Amino acid sequence: MTEKDTLTDAITAQGDAVRKLKSAAKPDKAKINEEVQKLLALKEKLKQLQLADGSEPVAAGGAKTPVTPVAEPGNRNLSLKTAKGTRDYGPEAMALRQRVLDQVVRVFRKHGAETIDTPVFELKEVLTGKYGEDSKLIYDLKDQGGEILALRYDLTVPFARYVGMGNVFNIKRYHIAKVYRRDNPQITRGRYREFYQCDFDIAGTYDPMLPDAECVKVVAEILTELEVGDFVVKLNHRKLLDGMFEACGVPADKFRTACSSVDKLDKTPWEEVRREMIDEKGLSDETVDRIGEYVTLNGGSELVERLAKDEQLSRIKSAMEGLEDMRLLLQYCDILQVADRISFDLSLARGLDYYTGVIYEAVLKGADDGDEITVGSVAGGGRYDNLVGMFNPKRKQVPCVGVSIGVERIFSILEAKATSKTRTNETEVYVVSAHKGLHLKRLEILNKLWSAGIKAEHSYKLNPKLLVQLQHCEEYQIPYAIVLGDGELARGVVKLREIVSRKEEEVPLDALAEEIRKRLPA
């Protein structure tokens, strides 16, 4: 099946989903909107593919009538879409995202982190030369007669600029913000051009592996709390990788390029990576085969001891330094009770050039009964001791280590897992008119509730139907309604209705806020 076929099927399925939602007895506008967004994104993706291969753009989703009039051309001069690779987030998506981000922040804060913020764009030169080949994915701003600017590509480089430029010598900070990459969006896999990163970094001159081990702990805590499924945090060390390359006969100027090849091992079979190193990178068969023996290795402390005795590696200083770090890191991870979550893995390389020590990557294990099929990276990071100096006027270095949580993948996983509708508001009570002519009374009561700190709403119609008001409560999962009627009001009481059970009881008007508060969860 080609990518186009997959997409066409996805569009048909999504179209059906939207139609189903629209035909519901009580259509959920926000949900429909969200699903339409996804549909539009899929269609856009298909259009791009068709444009790319020159095929005629055909109507996707079969011969059915268009799901949304948005796609109808002719009756408007404005394209009704968000920019390529971006989407709107409706109330339900936002409620889930907010819940996840709150959990992530709670862990960051449990480890003492402060937060900072940096501008969404930087001087272009700040970003130049930091991302290797990926620099072509940077969004540039138009030169409108001022500075040359670009949207941030990650949060690490702005953090290093902040630390270096501000002469900060130690900080433990988290930063949750969106970053921008002109990548080929893969909407079906939840990959967008605008997406959140959640970074936690420790900058400062400290003793080896103490901050590094805490980063592993933070990742493990977050992934455990979010219940995204079984995962493993792969660990390796740039110095060990370099030492291994040296031991295998890779010339020093090819360490980084060899590293990029090894980095592909999570998605590409060894045979292919092997050929790339020989044919494209110009390494000898013998060298590459020796690399091949190392990169299949993974384990725990026993692997550290085995490598320490390795005849070739033990002659190389940087390899032994890297191993010493790994020994310490594994000891600390043991004490922090994350030993069962980690794997010292010589095939882990990480793409970015700026890492100088320990590197991490957390991957989810597939759910296929015991098969350890990894379904992708959900966090990554490492030590970068030489980045801050680039941004310090006196070139003073501040060593850093950090992790970035791939929260967008986590959103997608949890969105797919969600079985019930996420609540999107926090309203505690809805003030309902039982009959006409009560809107002023509603306002009076609402005002009292708001003053008492109760979250309260009502219909913005003068004389809404009773049933419509109660249906609103059910649709928005509002737990209580106060039903006003002349009879009760004359006696100084109102009906307090619990929406789920439909139980009603009378409560005195002058103790309304307290009566409601009593019934709310503390």
Added chain:
Amino acid sequence: MTEKDTLTDAITAQGDAVRKLKSAAKPDKAKINEEVQKLLALKEKLKQLQLADGSEPVAAGGAKTPVTPVAEPGNRNLSLKTAKGTRDYGPEAMALRQRVLDQVVRVFRKHGAETIDTPVFELKEVLTGKYGEDSKLIYDLKDQGGEILALRYDLTVPFARYVGMGNVFNIKRYHIAKVYRRDNPQITRGRYREFYQCDFDIAGTYDPMLPDAECVKVVAEILTELEVGDFVVKLNHRKLLDGMFEACGVPADKFRTACSSVDKLDKTPWEEVRREMIDEKGLSDETVDRIGEYVTLNGGSELVERLAKDEQLSRIKSAMEGLEDMRLLLQYCDILQVADRISFDLSLARGLDYYTGVIYEAVLKGADDGDEITVGSVAGGGRYDNLVGMFNPKRKQVPCVGVSIGVERIFSILEAKATSKTRTNETEVYVVSAHKGLHLKRLEILNKLWSAGIKAEHSYKLNPKLLVQLQHCEEYQIPYAIVLGDGELARGVVKLREIVSRKEEEVPLDALAEEIRKRLPA
């Protein structure tokens, strides 16, 4: 005093402030960084002024040595700054901002709002033609061979696009996000090119003034809770304004341009506005003088009744419709107990073209003993019933009303008011070594605390000095320390120290988390 003089003075003062911070016994790096940012922004502003008027860029801040090496040229090839009109926010600024935004969100949520998010950039055509002359302030993205994009200028137009494009027929949403304007930054007045907006809008077809009154209530609640000082919410109505112009003899095609002139009355004396309307807008002396009589009027319900009897206005349908709305709005505001916060003010016009009904603007009153000098707008909004239709494929309109809280001004005011250092972390306990060789024990205890949900930290040094660790607690306002020592550990206890009082007591190791939790505020 010229603007340059003011700036030069501000730079000198700011330079002194930075030097003072740097010379403190325990320099606060984050604070210094923030103040240096402000200094650099001031210098940049001065440079722009000097470049603009051709004067020689002279060293600002007197003959003293440069405050920060960042300004030293020569020893680097990278400019160390954030983009013009933007700044970094360090931990302290962020703590204040977070607290304010939390309070704003709490009010939005109390009124039942959900939240949505839209991309930071839009197709340029979405923004075109929405902001009148201010369109020149839009940040464009570079054409990198795809769509023509621009950064969002406000949150209202993206909201209208979301509602229209998604066929949403009713939603009450808030959106807190940054917007971008290539304005002349006025750093001294807290005006940046990247800044937050906090918008609350109600979209849907409802009965007159019920949503509009709730918007006034929301603004009043937020400004009251934030304790920014005394304020007034000015109210007016576009239909009444148009009716007034008609009554005074302004031709219909000049209503909007007359409106822009009137809009200047909060900053410009009537005589100047009068001349503009006559000389530039081509209105007759008589017409303008009649306008002049109306725009000095402000008050409450009595003004509504007076205008209803006005001979000229009462002949004009739209004026009477506007007045009817105002009558209802004032009645509702009365019930919602915000009557003392509002002023029906015929000089309020609001710049944006898209308003169609009630318009609002909240201004802070000056603190100068009773003098009602307004120190600027902190919230604004109004009804815009014809914007969503532009983004709906069938041109279907969804009436909207909303307010935007000018939270950046509020940040500045509260920052200036702040007397004590804002806490930037939430750490509850710091795990301290009393002597060498205890780092593994620290990790073990930290792990237990984290598992129990206690927010805990330690030094990332193997053998930190006791005094340094306790000073860290004071500096970061951490309430408790656990002090580990071999003697106590042998007895299965540790010392629990309250940092402020310096009181210490022994607690058993195996009840550590509970003992700490007992002492923390619930």
